[in-house]
Amino acid sequence: MAKTTPLAIPELEAVEVHGMSRGAFLARGALATGALLGGSAVGPFVRRAVAQETGGDVDILNFALTLEYIEAAFYSRAISKGRNMSGETMRLVREIRDNETAHVDAITQTINRLGGMPATAPKVGFGAVFTSEKTFLKLAQTLEDTGVSAYNGAAPSIRSGDVLAAAGSIVQVEARHAALIRLMRGQTPAPAAFDPALDQHKVLDAVMPFARA
């Protein structure tokens, strides 16, 4: 009897990222992993994925760029489509939107400087989350937590010191966004002592048979 599995973070399933670029593929993988297993699994997923890249820093940056495009579009739409949002929420949304847009610009410039081709903005959809502040903030928290985990997963594979410094500077701001949104939702700003939890050994036994399937 086929029964639908409960997802760890169901609201992530509403996020659609279109496009066949490597960045779009990785972003979909990161979001699907977060939806299925929770934010702490995103870091290891991304870390493994980028470790297999051959394009080096440009591939990692294009993945980050895709995530930033998704976030920037998410907050821009919240500003244009959001309903019944408090003044305090809108002030935070505008600040975050400005930050994410600045991240898009900076990463694009870095890719150009490295001689790479920046990924184009993916087409994205967020379902009906903008109809209430509650559903919007819930997805915002998840996107920010996922972003932190993704950057932390990818950063150790970055080869250039300058690119690593830039990624560190961005992930710190994503973590601040995550904390401020969590605070608004009455959630603890830092859910774990280490962001993300990397110890996945307990799941090994469960996974092995499936790996061969």
Added chain:
Amino acid sequence: MSDTDTEAGALARLQDDPTSRKRFLRMVGGAGATGALGLLIAACGGSDKMTPAATTTAAAGGQAASASARKNDLAIVNYALTLEYLEADFYERAVMSGQIKDRAVADLAKRIAETERSHVEALKATAKNLGGMPAAVPTTKFDDVIAAGPTKILQTAAVVENLGAAAYLGQAGRIKSREILAAALSIHSVEARHAAALNKLVGHGFKSSAPLEGSIPDGAFAKAMTMEQVLAQVKPFIAS
């Protein structure tokens, strides 16, 4: 950890349940779907059993890490450990003082105290793994801050967390070991979360004219601080 238990359960269901497998693949979409599933499994399963070749390379790399690289990383780990000792001691004293009456804020302070203590333990273990001696526990000077009451305590915490986040960011590019870098990054973003939350709770805006104040004090790009800059700022809190 409960997170890991949840993941184990979810992965077990994914393995048994064709519906959820299809759902994952549908979300991932496109030509890379099967590859993404493999990566997910490899990532969650750990590298030791999945890819023996990669593990061998990593082990060889670990052995090949030069003495100077280890010495470099040990100095950074001990620097971070000293900062975490200060933070842990500060929050533990603040909590024990009973000065923070607001229940939610007191709970957060207690939680942060526990987190900083976890960071201390992790960094101590890392220093030992590097074959070094963990930094000594500093004697702190927080009595005046704590006696001054909850507002001063939280204002100090807000500044100290911004300092901590900038301190970790300043070292990220200097760490030689990929594993230690990953650990440092996983602490860095937690300090950033603390910093944003505490600055918000004490009523600071995103930015402030005062240095090290604000929930997103540098805007879109966080600024790093060097060891010298950070140590100058924490000096007033260290007796020896």
